[in-house]
Amino acid sequence: MPGTAPPEWTQIDLTSRRGGAGQRITAVILAVVGVAGFALSFRSLAPWWWEFALMAFGCAVIVLLAAGLWINAGTSVASTVALQETGAAVVLPVVAAFETSDESLRYQLQLRLPTVDEEFVVHACGDRRCVAAGRAAPDAELPVLLDAAHKTWGVVHDAQGS
Structure with missing residues (x-):
C-alpha cells in the first residue's frame, strides 16, 4: 500500500531457557504465597469484612503478578529461540x-x-x-x-x- 510506513524493528530481550525456568519458579513461589496468604487470613479476618477484602485484594494482585511473570517467561524464551534459529x-x-x-x-x-x-x-x-x-x-x-x-x-x- 502506498503511503504506509514500513514495519518497525522489534527488540527481543534475549532470555536463556535457564533464565526462563528461574522466572517460572519465582512465579510459582509468588502464586503459592498469594494463595497461602489468603487461606491463612480467611479464618482470622472473616469477622472484619473490610480488612478481609483488603487482604483478599492484595493476595489476588500477587497471584495475577505471578501469572504475568509465568506468561512473560514463556514468551521471552520462545522469542529468543526463534531469533536464534533464524x-x-x-x-x-x-x-x-x-x-x-x-x-x-x-x-x-x-x-x-x-x-x-x-x-x-x-x-x-x-x-x-x-x-x-x-x-x-x-x-x-x-x-x-x-x-x-x-x-x-x-x-x-x-x-x-x-
Missing part, C-alpha cells in the same frame, strides 16, 4: 549514546543497522558491556542477533549468545 550474529556500530537518569547507570544506545536505508534502533541498558559501549561511543560496537526477514533483533549480553 537470526544472524552481527556486530553493530554504536553511533550515539545518551546517559539516562535512572537510579542505576544506564545508557540509551543508538545502533546502525546494516540495511540499505540507513536504519537505526535504540537499546536502553545498564549491562556492563552496554555501559562501556556508551562511554566509548561513537567508536564502539555491540554483538547483536539480527533477523532482517522478521525485523527482530536482540543485543547479546553474555558470551553464550543468550
